[in-house]
Amino acid sequence: MAQADDARDEGRRRFLVKVGAAGLAGSGVVATLGTVAFSDLRAYNERSPVFKLGRPEDFASGTRVYLDGPRLFVGRDTRGLYAVSAVCSHLGCIVRDGGEGFACPCHGSRFDARGAVIGGPAPRPLSYVALTVEPNGLVYANVASRVDPDDRLEV
Numbered sequence: 001m002a003q004a005d006d007a008r009d010e011g012r013r014r015f016l017v018k019v020g021a022a023g024l025a026g027s028g029v030v031a032t033l034g035t036v037a038f039s040d041l042r043a044y045n046e047r048s049p050v051f052k053l054g055r056p057e058d059f060a061s062g063t064r065v066y067l068d069g070p071r072l073f074v075g076r077d078t079r080g081l082y083a084v085s086a087v088c089s090h091l092g093c094i095v096r097d098g099g100e101g102f103a104c105p106c107h108g109s110r111f112d113a114r115g116a117v118i119g120g121p122a123p124r125p126l127s128y129v130a131l132t133v134e135p136n137g138l139v140y141a142n143v144a145s146r147v148d149p150d151d152r153l154e155v
C-alpha cells in the first residue's frame with residue numbers, strides 16, 4: 001500500500017515538474033515576442049529626421065513649395081534656399097501657404113513670412129530647419145535641427 005502511494009506521489013511530482021517547465025518555456029517565448037514587437041515599434045518611432053528634398057535647381061527663385069513627406073515649405077529667394085515647417089505650433093495641423101505668410105485651417109492661427117505668430121492660438125512661431133547640400137549634389141533637410149529664419153543655403 002505504501003509502495004503504491006510512493007509511486008503515485010512520484011508520478012504527481014513528475015507531472016508537476018513537466019507543467020512547470022512548460023510554463024517557464026511559454027513565458028520565455030512570450031517575453032521574446034514582446035521584446036521583438038517593442039523593438040519594431042521603437043524602430044518605427046525613431047525614423048530619421050533627415051529628408052532628401054531634391055536638386056537645388058528644382059526650387060526656382062521666388063517660389064515656395066510644400067513637400068508632404070517632410071511637411072515643409074521649401075523656398076528660394078535672392079539669398080538662397082530655406083525650409084520652414086508646415087506643422088502648426090498649436091496642435092500640429094498643417095498650415096497653408098497664405099501668400100505673404102501662412103494660415104492654419106484648424107483654429108485660425110496666422111503666421112507671417114518669417115513664421116512668427118500674428119494671430120490665433122499658436123504659442124510659438126513655425127520652425128525653420130537646417131538644409132545641406134551633400135556630395136551627391138542633392139539638398140537635404142533635417143527637421144530636427146532648427147535654424148534662424150534668416151539663414152539660407154547658398155546654392
Ligand code: FES
Nearest residue numbers: 088090091104107
Ligand atoms: S492647430 Fe493650428 S491653430 Fe490649432
